[in-house]
Amino acid sequence: MDEVDLSQIEKELLTAGRAASKALIKAQEIVHEGMPLLELVEKVEAEIKACGCEPSFPLNVSINHIAAHDTVSLLDPPQTIPKFAVVKIDAGAHHNGYISDTAITVSFNREAEKIVEASRKALENAISNLKVNMTVSQLSAHIESTIRSYSVNPIYDLTGHTIERYNLHAGVSIPNVSNRLGFKLSPGVVFAIEPFTTTGSGEIAEDTTGKIFRGIKRVRSPIRFDERVMDYALRERKGLPFSDRWLSNIGQAQEVVSSIRRLVRFGALYEYKVLLERSKGLVAQFEHTIFMSHDGPIVTTLRE
Ligand code: MN
Ligand code: MN
Secondary structure: OOOOOOHHHHHHHHHHHHHHHHHHHHHHHHOOOOOEHHHHHHHHHHHHHHOOOEEOOOOEEEEOOEEEOOOOOOOOOOOEOOOOOEEEEEEEEEEOOEEEEEEEEEEOOHHHHHHHHHHHHHHHHHHHOOOOOEEHHHHHHHHHHHHHOOOOEEOOOOEEEEEEOOEOOOOOEEEOOOOOOOOEEOOOOEEEEOOEEEOOOOOEEEEEEEEEEEEOOOOOOOOHHHHHHHHHHHHHOOOOOEEHHHHOOOOOHHHHHHHHHHHHHOOOEEEEEEEEEOOOOOEEEOEEEEEEEOOEEEEOOOOO
8 A cells, every 4th residue: 555645745744843843942041030921922923933934822831830721811910930940842833734742840959850851851751752653652651761760750640642634632632651552653643742740649630720711513692792702713724822921902892802701601611621630749741742753753832
């Protein structure tokens, strides 16, 4: 049987990958203790656009025991990077719906040295052991054993994931702990590997609210403004995650936020809750997106 031609897809994925990796290089250059969070997210998201892509999700800046899904929301009071912060910066781009997703940890806290190294090394080892048609279970075993070799804990309930066009979390999880998932990383599969490590117990708790949303379906609403928000979520974002900040051009902050809250209640939008490490341990994360080609893995988000 002929091999399916994946070269066009690979090209799109590399365009998205390059934008996100350049965004993280920018983030690493500018992030510092005392930096306004809004400045960081705006500059890094702008870098993605400067590369001819759109963000595939709002820049996540998750600090200390906040593990993931934090960003700046329209009604947040001004906030800065605290002293001794452990800062996870998670960036994604898309080009014609082809997605990249990549993260680094920048630590200003020496107590986080081991988790940062464990997470970085777990990602590096996982990638260097990747082979065509490898199972998720084999891949996860590499991730967990590297993390354990640093005597720190993986986070059990945060995982890597497969990625499809316009679909960031496409259904198959790639856990950071051993499992029996037989899903094969075959040619054409796109996936993110993201080892999360912590000084805590490794369990996640959800915060009460979220700052990142995505469109699910159109619903009837008595409020006309809600139509514009649904248009944005479903037509413009095509179901990809977004921030209320990105809607500040269509209405007042309070109007935008109220509409989003209402549409979450109506089931039109999904709300990603901010995720915390339950025992308040520090959390580190590194992430790359990988495209499995016929000849083996291609890391689309490599930073040169
Ligand atoms: Mn990510
Ligand atoms: Mn991811």
